[in-house]
Amino acid sequence: MEALEGGADYLADERKKTQFDVDAMKIFWAGGRHEFQIADRMARLVASDPEFKKDHRAMLGRKELFKNTLRKTAHAWKRINELRLTEEEASLLRFFVDEPAFTDLHWGMFIPAIKGQGTEEQQKKWLPMAYRMQIIGCYAQTELGHGSNVQGLETTATFDPETDEFIINSPTLTSCKWWPGGLGKVSTHAVVYARLITDGEEHGVHGFIVQLRSLDDHLPLPGITVGDIGMKFGNGAYNSMDNGVLRFDHVRIPRDQMLMRVLQVTREGKVVQSNIPRQLIYGTMVYVRQVIVYDASRALSRAVCIATRYSAVRRQFGSQNGRETQVIDYKTQQSRLFPLLASAYAFRIVANWLTWLYKDVTERLQAKDFSTLPEAHACTAGLKSLTTSVTADGIEECRKLCGGHGYLCSSGLPELFAVYVPACTYEGDNIVLLLQVARFLMKTVAELGSGKQLAGTIAYMGRAEHLMQSCCSVQKAEDWSNPDVIVEAFEARSLRMSVTCAKSLSQFSNPEEGFQELQADLAGAALAHCQLIVVSKFLEKMQEDIPGEGVKQQLQALCGIYALSVLKKHLGDFLSTGCISPTQASLANDLLRSLFSQVRPNAIALVDAFNYTDHFLASALGRYDGNVYPKLYEEAWKDPLNESVVPDGYHEYIRPMLKQQLRSSRL
Amino acid sequence: MEALEGGADYLADERKKTQFDVDAMKIFWAGGRHEFQIADRMARLVASDPEFKKDHRAMLGRKELFKNTLRKTAHAWKRINELRLTEEEASLLRFFVDEPAFTDLHWGMFIPAIKGQGTEEQQKKWLPMAYRMQIIGCYAQTELGHGSNVQGLETTATFDPETDEFIINSPTLTSCKWWPGGLGKVSTHAVVYARLITDGEEHGVHGFIVQLRSLDDHLPLPGITVGDIGMKFGNGAYNSMDNGVLRFDHVRIPRDQMLMRVLQVTREGKVVQSNIPRQLIYGTMVYVRQVIVYDASRALSRAVCIATRYSAVRRQFGSQNGRETQVIDYKTQQSRLFPLLASAYAFRIVANWLTWLYKDVTERLQAKDFSTLPEAHACTAGLKSLTTSVTADGIEECRKLCGGHGYLCSSGLPELFAVYVPACTYEGDNIVLLLQVARFLMKTVAELGSGKQLAGTIAYMGRAEHLMQSCCSVQKAEDWSNPDVIVEAFEARSLRMSVTCAKSLSQFSNPEEGFQELQADLAGAALAHCQLIVVSKFLEKMQEDIPGEGVKQQLQALCGIYALSVLKKHLGDFLSTGCISPTQASLANDLLRSLFSQVRPNAIALVDAFNYTDHFLASALGRYDGNVYPKLYEEAWKDPLNESVVPDGYHEYIRPMLKQQLRSSRL
Ligand SMILES: Cc1cc2nc3c(=O)[nH]c(=O)nc-3n(C[C@H](O)[C@H](O)[C@H](O)COP(=O)(O)OP(=O)(O)OC[C@H]3O[C@@H](n4cnc5c(N)ncnc54)[C@H](O)[C@@H]3O)c2cc1C
Ligand SMILES: Cc1cc2nc3c(=O)[nH]c(=O)nc-3n(C[C@H](O)[C@H](O)[C@H](O)COP(=O)(O)OP(=O)(O)OC[C@H]3O[C@@H](n4cnc5c(N)ncnc54)[C@H](O)[C@@H]3O)c2cc1C
Structure with a gap:
């Protein structure tokens, strides 16, 4: 680890306490030996390349920052090609470069949109150019006045049969595209979502490939106004991204630039459904959300790594x-930090399971089996919401756990927070997503007893009768380490909350009105369901063989911490639904405390297992060697304000204040 | 309101729905007619002065930002003198200028420290210079390696009887002063806390007035190394403050610069306790924390104002x-927003009560009555912790409530968050403070039954016997609007949690060990106690006459929302202590929902009552007139990135990527 170069390891004593095989845990965390090896290699590649040096982003002005990111992005692309990296490797390399950039949207949204929504012909035409970055694309859905409700978008795409073109137009100010990453300054193309109009008739919102800028001089094409939407949260952070605004004044594009995999417009302007099922599009959603859950585990683990190491120093x-x-020896510190450590592991396990789910869904879709789609959709929506919310709050908690020094940019935590929080909003506002899950749950509950087969993450609802009256059997603290006891408590809580909501809903003559009135409770029931999924997946994983001495024991302790700390936080749910008794709650708390003690000597090794380089962490507090104070001190002097001992402005503003004896003050 | 200049009021329909006298509410919010008038006058003064224009702080580099703040600070000082403002007015003016600056520490910490800890002679010598800003001071307590534990500070002040001087020294890197605001670039003087050593003997940590910079050329005096500690969280935000680092190399100061109100060092180096009681120092603490609670209500109300107006647009x-x-009509939105609106009002009421408490404590101290001091101290520590934590989280929640647009700096919310969060850390880390409250509670519980008189915020513990077995009488939702029912539920919950902790503690043979082991539960009990204080003070206020049509009704609704949303959030406490039943919890939830509906038509007027100018809010989303979209659009184009259509870096980094057909890619 390059961090050790300086010499002494101030955390050596901590590392000596470790009771498990850290290298084996690294492989578990990475998801396999292959995954570990390429991640490790990419991380070192980036950390050792001077072009990727982290250069005090927090101090750069917007233009400098942006240009600097362009430089790194170009260098990354160069290295990706020179080293002939695979897609997996390239994406990891970009991840470790650790700067939000237009490439995220190009690879993460533009290309997948064409893949998912374009015909084979369209894919053949556009993808090779996109793969070679001869064109750069973004994903332009959201508008100034319209976000969550995609059906409310105002941009129009009107078919002109005379010229065989669509006319893309922004009829109002609020119809301007607003937010797309990479749009403001870089993208040459966009997938633009607009209301399809043919022959005066509306046909809903669809995607269109639109060229925005000339490939010769990068100037916007006629009819296109495009720019950056301005500074966002934090210094550095997401400001290296050119989230953009885009206005169309009757821009014409050829008909074949509508993405026509599912719906086609003929030369005559007729709208024809293709034989490809609409549902295919949900496959992409499952994929994107799996990535987001995975990213949550990355961001949270990074914050936890910093806070844990610093707490030991x-x-x-x-x-x-x-x-x-x-x-780190204070119980309050442990009770705030260790549940986040456990959550990082939990989300990683869930993300890996979602990879499997995505594969499963894709195979089924190909076989025209849509039966699991609603469940998979609800499940990924809910897990996106849960994991990003916990991660955003968790990063800020880690910052607070570092006391005053966490407030310095040199701790790395402020930027991590600022760059992370929009994950709660993009790809579906977290509350809107929970309400979608709630709708699915209410539908499921309504159908209970209809004999319909319940599979996957809602299988437990099939045991409604049992769960409505089951009694938690815990009599002493250790009973809470029984996986069956935990799962049943979480299942009972989730089911009972859903059933209570369903009962309340049934008292409204207008169900939609009822849904609106009870939204807050419904969101609560959805959250309970999602937490159950995480707990179950963690426990299921614990049924498997896991190589490495002591590795499984540590994971089991973390699993207990995850489940019991969620139980503690949402105790009101468990008690009010009668799933557990107050005494059992207090026993759970006792076990939780003893799990903290169990994890304590392993805490440093458990964050070492994330295998993050000091380059990636970019934190004076999170250094591998724990040599925190000299680094903080050294970083301070780099601030531009320290270029001169007497600050700029002294002569104009401070000196006169000190010298002039203002006489008239009544103070 | 200057905001109206543009013409149409997009929130006019909302304002028409108002069911109370907004002007009367403004006066209630301000704390009286006089308070309203000067705040209103100062706000307008600042808003109308072009020198105070808010100038896109988010985009400025550190040096520009800092210099700009120096300019505004100097201008503010000029206006304060020209207009012969009172101390109250001057402080409001500075508040509305809305830029963290060295003056905050000069007026808020340096002067109060001399007032509180200096002898009369010292006050006479130093205060007039400080009042005229002929010297500028800061408060230098925290060190790189030492924060919360003041007794652990390493800086030494060794008395040299030969020269009648103290030698101030930083023996190690970790002993550097680190964090003091105003220290880095501006302060000429500091109150420095150091271990007093005379004749080889240690006498604890005390304050010393130390000159840092020459009053002629602003250069650091010999033996002094001073600088800025670097960028902090967020763009703009706290970076206009020069939090500093300070290292002493055997710096000599005259003996009479030790603050000697409580402890004196004689010419011979003898340490003598003065006849002034040590406790006096706690008075200052109560004062500073009252200010912090007041500031919490300001910051939270500001965020709530923005989120509420935008939610209606x-x-x-x-x-x-x-x-x-x-x-704003979605119940999930209401259930996140309205409890914060209610909290803003609750904290304002508590802050006003704390003003009274400070007066009371001061009078008692003067009469040598120290009996209420421990309670007042615990109470303000706890309220500081509670209100700053809720406010920090609340600002971020308001940001999320604004969806994607809340992430833009032009929403005003990112900077408000970044500038606010350190309040959870400075003046006592919030967890450390809760643990202090817990110690006080455990002591109180231990003495129950000893016949000791319990006054103030712990009077309720005197009714322990009743509260340990009282039963909540709620049978229908409206029963929860009975103040007695609410108070009793909160009292019973708080007491029972404390008693449970005390019982668990008694099982440890070493009480300190027990305290460490049970820290997390103890912090929970302390929080419950603090929430009870807020609820009680709000309800007590509702017993008074409050002028203005409908004003009291609105406040009562907010009071209900505050209490019931806390109850909902901490339902586990209430249920596990048996203070209420699950059915009663569900009834509380029903009432809460109906209170949301009651507040909904008044929401805009309730935030108008804060009387914030558009200048102060500095938010495209929070505009008084609700004309959000054109403003967002306009602000976007001001970003430096939009100075050119083709971005800087295009030729070096983007064009080559687009043109060069990289051949070797395996992607
Ligand atoms: C950093 C960032 C990057 C982005 N990148 C892109 C991109 O590349 N391409 C792109 O097209 N877009 C992008 N977006 C836009 C993003 O997808 C939207 O911001 C997101 O979908 C949320 O929509 P909104 O902003 O309209 O929020 P709103 O929906 O307006 O949310 C405001 C509030 O209303 C509530 N609300 C809304 N509907 C309901 C309901 N039915 N019930 C209850 N409450 C409700 C929400 O919970 C929230 O509290 C980006 C946004 C950000 C912040
Ligand atoms: C913006 C800002 C401005 C400041 N201005 C000034 C100033 O003007 N002058 C000045 O002197 N200082 C100033 N400070 C310093 C500030 O007072 C300290 O940061 C604060 O007291 C917290 O101390 P710490 O940073 O050492 O945190 P730490 O105490 O190191 O906290 C780290 C973690 O340890 C935990 N912890 C610590 N002790 C215990 C315990 N006994 N039990 C359980 N948990 C514990 C905390 O809860 C926290 O999670 C400023 C700080 C900031 C951020």
Whole structure:
């Protein structure tokens, strides 16, 4: 690890305490030996390349920052080609470069949209150019006045049969495209979503490939106004991305640039459904959300790694062998930090399971089996919502766990937070997503007893009768380490909350009105369902063989911490539904505390297992060697304000204040 | 309101729905007619002065930003003197200028420290210079390696009887002063906290006035190394403040610059306790924390104002009179937003009560009555912790409530968050403070039955016997609007949690060990106690006459929302202690929903009552007139990236990518 170069390892004592095989855990975390090896190689590649040096992004002005990211992006592309990296490797390399950039949207949204929604012909035409980056594309859906409700978009695509073209237009200010990443300054093309109009008739919202800028001089094409939407949260952070605004004034594109895999417009302007089922599009959604859940585990683990290492270095009060106590030994610190550590592992396990789910869904779709789609859709929507919310809050909690020093950019945490939080909003606002899950749950509950087969993550609802009256059997703290006990408590809680909502809904004569009125409770029931999924998947994984001495024991402890800390946080749910008793709650709390003690000596090794380089962490507090203070001190002096001892502005503003004896003050 | 200049009021329909006298509410919010008038005058003064224009702080580099703040600070000082403002007015003016600056520490910490800890002679010598800003001071306590534990500070102040001086020294890297605001670039003086050593003996940590920079050329004096500690969270935000690092190499100061109100060092180097009681220092703490609670209500109300107005403008899905639904009409939106609106009002009421408490404590201290001090101290520590945590989270929630647009700096919310969050850390880390409250509660519980008189915020513990077995009487939802029912539920919950902790503690042979082990539960009990205080103070206020048609009704609804949403969030506490039943919890939830509906038509007027100018809010989303979209659009184009259509870096980095057909890619 390059961090060790300096010499002493201030965390060596901590590392000596480890009770498990860290290398085996690294492989578990990565998802396999192959995955570990390429991630490790890409991380080192980036960390050792001076072009990718992290260059105090927080201090750069917008233009400098942006240009600098362009430089890194171009260099990354060069290396990807020179080294003939695979898609998997390339994407990891970009990840470790760690700068939001137009390439994220080009590879992550533009290309998948063409793949998912384009005909074979269209794919053949556009994808090779996109793969070679001869064109750069973005994903232009959201408008200034319209986000979550895609059906409300105002941009129009009107077919002109005379010229065989669509006319793309922004009829109002609120219809401007607004937010697409990569749009503002870089993209030459976009997949634009617009209302399809042929022969005066509306046919809903569809995607169109639109060229925005000349490939010769990068100037916007006639009829196109395009720009950046301005600074976003944080210094550095997402400001290396050119989220853009885009206005169309009757821009014409050939008919064959409508993405026609599912719906086609003929030369005559007739709208024809293709024989490809619409549902295919949901496959892409499952994929994108799997990536988001995976990214949640990355971002959360990164914050947890910083806070854990610093908590072992930082000392405050008390006395341990004549020195102050390491703050990681305080139970409040543990009760805030370890559930996040456990969540990072939990989300990683769930993300890996979602990879399987995506594969399963894709295979079924190809076999025209749509039966699991609604469940898979609800499940990924809910998990996106759950994991991104917990991660956003968790990063900020990690920052607070570092006390004052967490507020410095050199801790790495402010930028991590600022760059992460929009994940709660994009790809579906988290509350809107929970409400979608709730609709699915209400439908499922309504059908209980109809004999319909319930599979996947809602299979448990099939045991409604049992779960409505099951009684938690816990009598002593250790009983809570029984997986069956935990799963049943979570299942009962989730089911009972859904059933209560369904009962309340049935009292409304207008069900839609009822749904609106009870939204908050419905969102609560959806969250309970999602938490159950995470707990179940973690426990299921624990049924498998996991190589490496002590690895499984550590994961089991983390699994217990995850489940019991969720239980503690949402205790009201468990008690009010009668799933557990107050005494059982208190026993759960006892076990939780003892799991904290179990994890404590392994905490540093558990974050070492993420295998993050110091380059990637970019944190004075999270250094592998724990040599925190000299680094903080050194970083401070790099601030532009320290270029001169006497600050710019002294003569104009400070000196006169000090010298002039203002007489008239009443103070 | 200057916001109206543009013409149409897009929120006029909302304002028509108002069911109370907004002007009367403005006066209630301000704390009286006089308070309203000066705040209103100062806000307008700042908003109308072009020198105070908000100038896209988010886009400025560190040096520009800092210099710009120096300019505004100097201008503010000029206006304060020209207009002969009172201290109250001056502080409001600075508040509305809305830029963290060295003056905050000069007026808020340096001067109060001299007032609180200096002898009369010292006050006479230093305060007039400070009041005239002939010297500028900061408060230098925290060190690189030492924060919360003040007794662990390493800086030394060694008395040299030969020269009648103290030698101030930083013996290690970790002993560098680190964080003090105003220190880095501006302050000429500091109150420095250091371990007092005379004749080889240690006498604890005390304050010393130390000159840092020459008053002639602003250069650091010999032996002093001083600088800025670098960028902090967010763009703009706290980066206009020069939080600093300071290292002493045997710096000599005259003996009479030790603050000697409580402890004196004689010419011979003897340490003598003065006849002034040490406790006096707690008075200052109560004062500073009252200010922090007040600031919490300001910051939270500001975020809530933005989110509420935007929620009434923003439409998404559904249909209301042929248009999409205003998102403020969604119950999930209400259940996230209205509790924060209620909290803003609650914290304002508590802050006003704390003003009274500070006065009361001060009078008692003067009369040498220290009996209420421990309670006042615990109470303000706890309220500081509670209100700043809720406000920090609340601002971020308001940002999320604005969907994607909340992520833009032009929404005003990112900077508000970034500038606010350190309040959870400075003046006492919020967890450390809760643990102090818990210690006080455990002591109180231990003494129950000893006949000791319990006054103030812990009076309820005197009714322990009753509260340990009281039963909540709620049978229908409206029963929850009875203040007695609410208070008793909160009292019973708080007491029972404390008693449970005390019982668990008693099972440890070493009480300190027990305290460490049970920290997390203890912090929970402390939080419950603090929430009870807020609920009680809100309800007590509702016993008074409050002028203005409908004003009291609105406040009562908000009070109900505050109490019941806390109850909902911490339902596990209430249920596990048996204070209420699941059915009663569900009834509370029903009432909460109906209170949301009651507040809904008044929501805009309730945030108008904060009387914030558009200048102060600095938010495209929070505009008084609701004309959100043109403003967002206009702001976007001001970004430096939009200075050219083709971005800087195109020729070096984008064009080659587009033109060069990289051949070797395996993608
Ligand atoms: C950093 C970033 C990058 C982005 N990148 C892209 C991109 O590349 N391409 C692109 O097209 N878009 C992009 N977006 C836009 C993003 O997809 C939208 O912001 C997102 O879909 C949320 O929509 P909104 O902003 O309209 O929020 P809104 O829907 O307006 O949300 C406002 C509030 O209303 C609530 N609400 C809305 N509907 C309901 C309902 N039915 N019931 C209850 N509550 C409701 C929400 O919960 C929220 O609290 C990006 C956004 C960000 C922040
Ligand atoms: C913006 C800003 C402005 C500031 N301005 C000033 C200033 O003007 N002058 C000045 O002197 N200082 C200033 N400070 C410093 C500030 O007062 C300290 O940061 C604060 O006191 C917290 O201390 P710390 O940073 O050492 O945190 P730490 O105490 O190191 O906290 C780290 C973690 O340890 C935990 N912890 C610590 N002790 C315990 C315990 N006993 N039990 C359980 N958990 C514990 C905390 O909860 C936290 O999670 C400023 C700080 C900031 C961020």
